Amino acid sequence: MINYLADVVTYSLFRLTPGTRTADALNFFVYDTVKIFLMLSVIIFAVSIIRSFFPPERTKKILSHKRAFIGNIMAALLGVVTPFCSCSAVPVFIGFVEAGVPLGITFSFLISSPMVNEVALVMLWGLFGWKVSLIYIGAGLLVAVFGGLMIGRLKLEGYVEEYVYQVKAGEVEAAELSWRDRLEMAFQYTLQILSKVWIFVVIGIGVGAFIHGYAPEDLLARWAGRDNYLAVPVAVAIGVPLYSNAAGIIPIVYALMEKGMSMGTVLAFMMSVTALSLPEMIILRNVLKPRLIAIFAAIMAVSITLVGYLFNIIL
Numbered sequence: 571m572i573n574y575l576a577d578v579v580t581y582s583l584f585r586l587t588p589g590t591r592t593a594d595a596l597n598f599f600v601y602d603t604v605k606i607f608l609m610l611s612v613i614i615f616a617v618s619i620i621r622s623f624f625p626p627e628r629t630k631k632i633l634s635h636k637r638a639f640i641g642n643i644m645a646a647l648l649g650v651v652t653p654f655c656s657c658s659a660v661p662v663f664i665g666f667v668e669a670g671v672p673l674g675i676t677f678s679f680l681i682s683s684p685m686v687n688e689v690a691l692v693m694l695w696g697l698f699g700w701k702v703s704l705i706y707i708g709a710g711l712l713v714a715v716f717g718g719l720m721i722g723r724l725k726l727e728g729y730v731e732e733y734v735y736q737v738k739a740g741e742v743e744a745a746e747l748s749w750r751d752r753l754e755m756a757f758q759y760t761l762q763i764l765s766k767v768w769i770f771v772v773i774g775i776g777v778g779a780f781i782h783g784y785a786p787e788d789l790l791a792r793w794a795g796r797d798n799y800l801a802v803p804v805a806v807a808i809g810v811p812l813y814s815n816a817a818g819i820i821p822i823v824y825a826l827m828e829k830g831m832s833m834g835t836v837l838a839f840m841m842s843v844t845a846l847s848l849p850e851m852i853i854l855r856n857v858l859k860p861r862l863i864a865i866f867a868a869i870m871a872v873s874i875t876l877v878g879y880l881f882n883i884i885l
Contacts, residue, residue: 572608576601595783602775602821609692610771611760618756620651622747633671633679639719641675646714649682650691650707667730667857674722677866678714685845686710693820698833702885706837709880713841713873720869721862729862775821801835802878806871809842819843833885838878846870 579600580586586593633641633648645666663683666676686707694703747755823836851863858866 572601572604575604591783595779598783598825599775599779602779602824603772605696606693606771606775606821607764607768609696610764612692614760614764615756618759619752622752622755633666633675639715641672642678642715642718642722643711645671645675645679645718646682646686646711649679649684649714650686650711663854672722673727673730674718674720676718677721678718681717681845681870682711682714685841686714697820697824702833705881705884709837709877710841713870713877717866717869717873721866724865726862726865729859731857731859771821777822777825779821779825801832802838802882803875805831805835805839806842806875806878809839810846810867810871832882834878834881834883837881838874841874841877842871845874 576597580593580597581588584596586596633645663676663680666679667673691703691707694706819840823840826836826839827833846867851867854863854866
């Protein structure tokens, strides 16, 4: 049905000639836009209902009472059902620090939240299939747990701004919600998130459509193809200063892969863009000292690079 709609818009409404670059780009854009927005609406609504059973106060209490390794795993899994971009996860991260959750556990959450979430799962599943999406999620959770454990073992609490530990978070549990309340909140949350991310989705799909239709067939394969052993670290280095979310970057990843980049390289690029954004570092500076931010960025960059090479070996 979506294919039919894309064909109608491309060939009947705009009367473009099949097989031309412009027609291919527009068909790609229409098809992916409709498919991605449908998937996002369904999955955001479902995850919102799940999230309603775990209010922040209860979540902080659970994480604070777990042993380090278990706490890291719990925090990483929690990141799967939290907001889409690194910046939107920072306020929750700050709340965890203020509540006294161990620093390494809070970083496991901060890493997994933008990198491995419901958007990444659904979009990767729709574009690449369930095997790739599950491998990506497994790798992302591994990075989150490993990164959090490393930061916890390094005992870097002294590099958190002093005022943070003086803030006392509330201990009151959220009131129980009825199913009607949960459904209403999920509906409103879905509208709220879509209103915030739609522009990223459209821009990301637009860039992907342009690459799909106009980028030279051998350009990316020559510079970042499977035979270039430095392609993964180069992709990570390019992605670190950029900023996007999973909704915006996955269509670009799909188009890059179609042009010859290997799976590990494009997903390492995606991880670095979503989990190491410059705006995130600026916001984190309010609660973390520069040395801790630098250590965090270095651990993430190395971990993502290794995951990229792992993907290239497996796939």
